[in-house]
Amino acid sequence: MPKEKLAIVKIGGNIIEDDSLLKSFLHIFSGLEGKKILVHGGGKRATSVASKLGIESKMVNGRRITDAETLEVITMVYGGLVNKNIVAKLQALNIDAIGLTGADANTIYSEKRPVKDIDYGFVGDVKKVNHQSVDKLIQAGFTPVFCAITHDGHGQLLNTNADTITSQLAVGMSRIYETTIYYCFELNGVLKDINDKDSVIKHINSASYSTLLKEGIIAEGMLPKLENCFDALKNGVETINLGNTSMLTKENDNFTRITL
Amino acid sequence: MPKEKLAIVKIGGNIIEDDSLLKSFLHIFSGLEGKKILVHGGGKRATSVASKLGIESKMVNGRRITDAETLEVITMVYGGLVNKNIVAKLQALNIDAIGLTGADANTIYSEKRPVKDIDYGFVGDVKKVNHQSVDKLIQAGFTPVFCAITHDGHGQLLNTNADTITSQLAVGMSRIYETTIYYCFELNGVLKDINDKDSVIKHINSASYSTLLKEGIIAEGMLPKLENCFDALKNGVETINLGNTSMLTKENDNFTRITL
Secondary structure (H helix, E strand, C coil): CCCCEEEEEEECHHHHCCHHHHHHHHHHHHHCCCEEEEEECCCHHHHHHHHHCCCCCEEECCEEEECHHHHHHHHHHHHHHHHHHHHHHHHHCCCCEEEECCCHHHCEEEEECCCCCCCCECEEEEEEECHHHHHHHHHCCCEEEEECEEECCCCCEEECCHHHHHHHHHHHHCCCCEEEEEEECCCCCCECCCCCCCCECCEECHHHHHHHHHCCCCCHHHHHHHHHHHHHHHCCCCEEEEECHHHHCCCCCCCEEECC | CCCCEEEEEEECHHHHCCHHHHHHHHHHHHHCCCEEEEEECCCHHHHHHHHHCCCCCEEECCEEEECHHHHHHHHHHHHHHHHHHHHHHHHHCCCCEEEECCCHHHCEEEEECCCCCCCCECEEEEEEECHHHHHHHHHCCCEEEEECEEECCCCCEEECCHHHHHHHHHHHHCCCCEEEEEEECCCCCCECCCCCCCCECCEECHHHHHHHHHCCCCCHHHHHHHHHHHHHHHCCCCEEEEECHHHHCCCCCCCEEECC
């Protein structure tokens, strides 16, 4: 029997921070047919709340150093403000959303990143997705909305990269479902020419990816994202789509589809 | 067939604000047998975060006026910081907790309080508990942890009194379960003499309540709480217990039990 389909949609700061973009995205998401999960980051909102509270945001290599105070801000902003507002707005669109961290229903277990050269603080690396628990919620008719927080099983919340949560969730859920990831971001997709927003590469697979890499076509910033994608595909995820939010509608086919 | 038992436990600011009291409470709660729900307020933490963010807390008759900025703080502190830390700590105690506002799984629907003499702002009066949704979570093996936030079904979160959430939840759940409320607070129970902490009235029912009222024995501050209790009992709740957290253990029988 073929597996049922599941869509996992990830949105980033650009959408969360813009009320009208968020509204339009949630409308599109609510219209997406079939079972689905939403994952969101928190974006600059955490930085601005931290700053108002007199907590300095420290970034190393584009990653936030999460000390105890910063973790509190992240828990407030991602787990509270952003997550609960998205849930309430989805409810208004007749989506029976339920907001979660990885601690809720013990859905995502992670370990505090070991200190090597850099101490990232309370940052978690995902170790296990409890796909059965997530599926209980889906089977009960709920649409899980995950924020970028996990837990270590010993009472400690951990700040966790939202892209990683998305791909690990997708890998976990692919045991039960035919899983597609939609990474919504600022660009229309992976671009052949970073200066031409319409130069979307519509399909990438393992073979064409090697060629693109050899030819140096993939922009530096896109490499970790794509590596992450192929990792998820090798571990059971069916398809990964990258593009702007309109790729979730049937009108737009101008985005990047990645398969093995 | 007799209904299965369900305990709904409410804790207030005095426990949430004290790490060692909270730890000890969560240990007791985790040992409580059978199906259960936790409800928590937020206490002074919201006031202190608001103050750091430069938002003035306005109280009228002991109730917080919730303007848009204050609602954001409440959503951050109750829905994020307090709720998610409790959930993570319960997970560490092998309780499969899931943190909720009334928007999550559409569990508690409320209406913005109409403006009469006072505009309370984004404060909600509970109109409907979706007991089926709460029960889906319980039946799936999860322990719901509610914070004091509900929603109006149109995308608006609303600050809602935690005692009211508790009694309304209990009334809703009593359709399915034989429901007992445990209101944990600073006192050992309802006191005969407000200056003697050991003068606990161990049992109150409708008849003895009338007598206590006539004799002027019930302290002013306790009246709304008790009215609320009898209201819940008249609407299906089986028993309401008032006391300190140790009433949840079998060792302490020095608390107030209220029945019809």
